[in-house]
Amino acid sequence: MAAELTAPHWQASDGKHIDVRDLPPPEPMLQILALLETVETGDIIVHHHREPIYLYPELAERGWNHEVMEDALAEGGEFRLRIWRGSR
Amino acid sequence: MASGATAFLGSASERLLPLSLPFRFFAAAVVFHMAAWVVLALGANDLPDYAGGGGPVLAAIHLLTLGVFTMSAMGASLQLLPVATLQGFAAPRLIAGIWWLFNLGSLILALGMYFFWHRAMAAGGTLAGLAILLYLWLLLGNLRRGGALVAVVAHGWLAVAALLGLLAVGLALIVTQEYGIFADAQRSAVSHMLVAAYGFMGLLAFGFSYVLVPMFALTQVPGQKWALASLGIGAIGLVIGLFGAWFGMDLCAAIGGCVGLLAAMIHLGLMVQALRERMRKRLGPAFILIRLAWGLLPLSLLAGIAWALDLLGARGGVIFSLSLLAWLLTFLLAILQRIVPFLASMHAAIAIKHRPPTVTALTAQMPLNIHMYCHCASLLLLGVGIIWSQTLIIVVAALIGLVGAGAFAWFFLAAVRRYLAAVVSA
Amino acid sequence: MYLDSKIAQLLHDEHQRTVDLMNRLEEAVTGRQTKTAPANDDAATTALLADMNAELQATTGHHFNFEEDNIFPALTAIGDVAIPYILRQEHDLLRNLSEYLLPVVEKARANGFTAESWAEFCELALELVERQISHIQKEEMGLLPTLSGLFEDDRDGELVMLYAEAS
Numbered sequence: 001m002a003a004e005l006t007a008p009h010w011q012a013s014d015g016k017h018i019d020v021r022d023l024p025p026p027e028p029m030l031q032i033l034a035l036l037e038t039v040e041t042g043d044i045i046v047h048h049h050r051e052p053i054y055l056y057p058e059l060a061e062r063g064w065n066h067e068v069m070e071d072a073l074a075e076g077g078e079f080r081l082r083i084w085r086g087s088r
Numbered sequence: 089m090a091s092g093a094t095a096f097l098g099s100a101s102e103r104l105l106p107l108s109l110p111f112r113f114f115a116a117a118v119v120f121h122m123a124a125w126v127v128l129a130l131g132a133n134d135l136p137d138y139a140g141g142g143g144p145v146l147a148a149i150h151l152l153t154l155g156v157f158t159m160s161a162m163g164a165s166l167q168l169l170p171v172a173t174l175q176g177f178a179a180p181r182l183i184a185g186i187w188w189l190f191n192l193g194s195l196i197l198a199l200g201m202y203f204f205w206h207r208a209m210a211a212g213g214t215l216a217g218l219a220i221l222l223y224l225w226l227l228l229g230n231l232r233r234g235g236a237l238v239a240v241v242a243h244g245w246l247a248v249a250a251l252l253g254l255l256a257v258g259l260a261l262i263v264t265q266e267y268g269i270f271a272d273a274q275r276s277a278v279s280h281m282l283v284a285a286y287g288f289m290g291l292l293a294f295g296f297s298y299v300l301v302p303m304f305a306l307t308q309v310p311g312q313k314w315a316l317a318s319l320g321i322g323a324i325g326l327v328i329g330l331f332g333a334w335f336g337m338d339l340c341a342a343i344g345g346c347v348g349l350l351a352a353m354i355h356l357g358l359m360v361q362a363l364r365e366r367m368r369k370r371l372g373p374a375f376i377l378i379r380l381a382w383g384l385l386p387l388s389l390l391a392g393i394a395w396a397l398d399l400l401g402a403r404g405g406v407i408f409s410l411s412l413l414a415w416l417l418t419f420l421l422a423i424l425q426r427i428v429p430f431l432a433s434m435h436a437a438i439a440i441k442h443r444p445p446t447v448t449a450l451t452a453q454m455p456l457n458i459h460m461y462c463h464c465a466s467l468l469l470l471g472v473g474i475i476w477s478q479t480l481i482i483v484v485a486a487l488i489g490l491v492g493a494g495a496f497a498w499f500f501l502a503a504v505r506r507y508l509a510a511v512v513s514a
Numbered sequence: 515m516y517l518d519s520k521i522a523q524l525l526h527d528e529h530q531r532t533v534d535l536m537n538r539l540e541e542a543v544t545g546r547q548t549k550t551a552p553a554n555d556d557a558a559t560t561a562l563l564a565d566m567n568a569e570l571q572a573t574t575g576h577h578f579n580f581e582e583d584n585i586f587p588a589l590t591a592i593g594d595v596a597i598p599y600i601l602r603q604e605h606d607l608l609r610n611l612s613e614y615l616l617p618v619v620e621k622a623r624a625n626g627f628t629a630e631s632w633a634e635f636c637e638l639a640l641e642l643v644e645r646q647i648s649h650i651q652k653e654e655m656g657l658l659p660t661l662s663g664l665f666e667d668d669r670d671g672e673l674v675m676l677y678a679e680a681s
Contacts, residue, residue, distance in 0.1 A: 025574050025609055026616035050606040053442050054614035103656070104596035237659065303655040306533055306647070367533040368647060370540065433648065437600045443607065446644045 005038065007031035015043030021078060029055055036062060036083070045069065046081040059083060103170035107435040109183050111504070113163025114428060116191050118500045120155025122493040124148050125466075127202065129486035136477040138406055140274045142209075142265070147202035152413060154194040154216060157289050160420055162186070162223055164427065168296055169244065175233045177226055186226075190219035209262045217255050224248055239315035243295025246323055250287025254280055278333045278405075285412045286326050286348060293419055294318065294355050301359060301378075304426055307366035310358035318358070322351030329392075338396045345393035352385050373453070377422035377460060384415035406474050414467045421463065421496060425456055428500060432507040440514040445506060452502035455495040462492025518662035521585075521673040526658055528577055529650045535569050536643045538562055543636040543643075554626030563623045570612040570619075573646075578605045580677055585657065588664050597656045604649045611642055 007027070009018040018035050020028035032046055032055060046052075050073065059066055063085060070080040128135070131144025138145045166183060170176045177183065197212025199205070231244045257280040260269050270276040294315075302309045329344025331337070359382060363371075388411035395404035429450040436444035466489035473481035542552075542562055552559040582605065586598035615638045622631060665673065 025571065025613040026620075029613045030617060050609060051441060052610060052613070053607075054610045058614075103594055104600075299655065303651050306529075306651060306654060309659075367530055367537075369537045430648075430651075434600055434652070437603050438596065441603065444603075446641065447648055448644055 003027075003030040003034045005031060005034045007035075009035060012045075015045050015082070017045045017047065019047040021047055021049040028052065029058070032083075033058065036064065039085075041085070044083040046083065048079045048081060049073070051079050052081070103176045104434065105167050105177065105183070106180060107431060107507075109180060109187075110163040110167045110431060111428075112184070112187050113159050113166075114424060114500065115504075116187070117156045117159040117163070117424075118493075118497045120151050120159060120194070122490060122497060123198075124151035124156060125486050125490035125493050127151055127198070129483050129490070132473075132479045132482035132486060135482050136403055136406060136474045136479075140277050142201050142204040144202055147198045149409075149413070150194070150201060151198050152417065153284055153289075154190075154197065157416055157420060158220070159190065159194070160424060161289060161292050162190070164296065164423070165227065165244075165292060167427075167431065168299055169227065169230050169240075175230055177230060179226060182222065182226065186219045186222050189215050189222070193217070193219055206262070206265050209265070213259050213262045217259055220251060220255055224251060237299065237309065237312075239310075239312045239319065240295045240298050242316060242319055243291045243298075246319065247288050247291040247295065250283050250291060250326075254283040254288055257283065272336065275334055275336055279330050281409065281412070282326065282330055282333055285416060286322070286329075289416050291319070291322070293416065294322070296423075297355070297359060300423060300427070301362055304368070304374075305363055305366040305371055306368040307362045310362055314354060314358055318351045318354040320351075321354065322348055325349075325351055332396065338398065342393045342396040345389050345396060349386060349389045349393070352389055356382055356385065372426070373456060373460065374422045374426045377418050377425075377463070380464070381415055381419035381422060384411060384418055388412045388415045403474055403477070407471070410467075410470055410474060418463065418467075421459070425451075425459075425496075425499065428503050432503050436507055436510055439511045442514055444514075445510045449510075450503050450506050452499045452506075455498040455502070458495035459492045459499065462488050462495065466492060519658075519665060519670050521665070521670050521677065522658040522661040524674055524677060525577075525581070526654065528573075529654060532569060532573055532646060533650060535562075535565055536646050539566065539639050540643045543639045548633075548636045551627035551629055551632035559627075560623070563619050566619050567616065567623065570616055574605075574609045574612045576677075576680055578609065580680065581605070581653075581657075584673055584676065585661070589657070589660065592664070594660075597652070601649070601652060601657065604645065604652075608642075608645055608649065611638065611645065614638065615642060 007018055007020050007023060009016060011017075016035065016039055018032060020031050023031060028048060029052060032044075032052070035044060036059075051068070051071070056066060064083050065085075065087070066081055066083045068080070069082050070078070073079050125148075127144050128148040131148055134143055134145050140146075166177055193212050193214070193216030195212070196208050197216055200208030200210075200212050227244065227248055231241055231248070257276060261273065261276055261280060264270045264273050264276070298310055298315055301307070325344050325347030327344070328347055329341050332339070332341030332344055388408065391400065391404075391408040391411040394400045395408040398404070400407055429447045432450050433445060433447045436450075466485045469481055469485035469488065472478070473485055539562065542559065582602060586602060589598045615635075618631065618635050618638065622635065627635065661670070
């Protein structure tokens with residue numbers, strides 16, 4: 001059963017955004033997976049404070065792909081990930 | 089590979105060396121390990137009654153002591169000493185240069201010993217000696233800074249002194265072959281062996297045990313006072329033993345052995361206590377060899393005492409030497425099989441952000457198991473072959489040792505391959 | 515006292531607690547135990563899962579954050595860059611792994627293990643044990659002994675209070 005979607009999320013022109021930076025484990029992964037359940041088409045952009053490497057196999061299992069949009073962690077910035085369903 | 093992430097390695101205050109530096113020493117040690125067994129097999133006939141002098145036995149001993157022990161000690165100490173002194177080595181090119189010199193010197197020296205070429209021995213000894221002096225210079229620079237682990241640093245200082253001593257006597261022994269410096273070359277050779285094994289290698293083994301065993305077992309670093317007591321008593325024992333060996337005073341040598349035995353028992357007591365208080369329950373197979381080495385240490389001292397008191401018969405010297413080398417080789421290979429994948433995984437963590445390989449992923453356990461069985465079998469058979477003066481048994485022992493050394497090389501290569509594969513695919 | 519520095523002793527004590535848990539976890543997921551999932555009412559498993567839930571959140575949150583905010587910057591400032599870099603990377607890895615494992619633990623606490631979820635749990639748990647132990651080994655040898663030389667007594671005491679207040 002998916003978790004309730006409580007993380008900040010909003011619709012923008014490039015897709016649905018979700019910000020999990022302030023969430024303690026395991027909330028970031030749970031919230032991202034919860035958002036996936038609500039999106040049929042279009043991109044999801046994740047704002048994270050580290051690269052969620054264990055999320056990638058979960059995405060693949062669910063038929064989602066991903067690409068790293070921005071990795072500014074070394075400069076104290078955020079990690080941004082684009083997720084989309086199926087192939088492009 | 090993470091760009092820029094490796095840029096900080098090798099700087100003055102950086103305690104982690106680039107992986108290629110310690111690993112080239114370990115790679116050379118792995119090759120010399122196999123070579124030592126091959127040469128020993130070729131000298132099997134000479135081994136039981138060996139009483140000094142050139143030939144394959146001397147060559148095999150030095151392939152082991154220089155090519156395996158000293159080579160590994162250099163590679164390990166250059167990476168581990170900064171842990172104790174909290175200060176890195178800012179000389180990667182010099183370290184690489186030392187490696188080249190020492191390899192060349194050890195090889196030429198061993199060839200010279202095998203073929204009784206005194207000039208080659210002199211040349212090889214000089215090159216190896218120069219490499220050792222450069223290594224000592226690096227070590228001294230690091231030790232001078234002291235550090236949190238006082239006992240480890242103190243062991244380092246005395247090991248440096250021992251290394252200087254054995255270098256001087258070793259070079260003089262080469263010269264004495266042509267110019268007869270020593271009145272009794274055999275006694276000088278025994279002294280050289282004692283300083284090399286219990287002085288340099290033994291003190292490094294003791295000192296680094298106080299870092300490595302606590303790290304792998306996750307236990308408290310043993311009390312500095314008792315570690316220093318062991319060091320002090322051991323140093324006194326070594327001096328007394330050397331005095332006895334040098335001047336042919338057998339009782340004095342035996343007393344030195346007894347004092348050394350006391351130091352060894354204190355050290356082992358600290359190790360046993362450390363393991364008893366450990367946080368990590370499962371220690372892994374390497375600790376089988378470590379415990380075996382801990383048993384061989386007092387055994388070697390007892391053999392030395394018995395030899396000094398002429399209780400071991402004509403082959404006493406060879407039996408003592410075997411026990412001594414068995415202790416050091418067993419301990420060294422046990423430690424190497426832990427620190428090789430551990431260091432590789434640390435460097436993988438720098439180079440790879442995505443799930444760097446774990447130590448287990450970098451460890452090929454099957455070749456290590458093969459090595460362990462072959463290692464134990466070869467030492468046992470060597471002992472039997474020496475006592476019964478059976479060349480065939482010694483040859484079989486050497487061949488089994490070679491298989492074990494080959495398996496160890498396989499483990500090392502697998503660690504390197506797996507590390508590189510992980511880095512490339514990241 | 516094991517270490518001269520109070521904050522080093524405190525972090526060491528926390529490591530001890532974590533290692534104890536890792537030892538228990540390793541015992542539970544190796545050998546014959548991996549073949550069948552434990553019963554839902556197995557007391558040892560229930561206790562282990564509860565402890566895992568608490569410990570993983572405490573370690574990956576408070577303990578890691580404290581080290582990253584207070585200890586690593588001090589080491590980096592004196593030029594020791596590689597060790598904090600590696601440790602920070604490992605923190606993130608362990609956080610990721612915990613994030614993945616915690617829902618599995620919570621689900622198991624609520625509904626017990628199926629054969630499939632037990633197999634997944636064993637695999638993740640072994641990776642967690644190895645990475646956590648390896649991480650603690652590095653900190654015990656490469657980090658904690660440096661702290662007595664790194665911080666003055668006053669600052670050492672401050673850090674202890676900071677750690678206690680944030681927990």
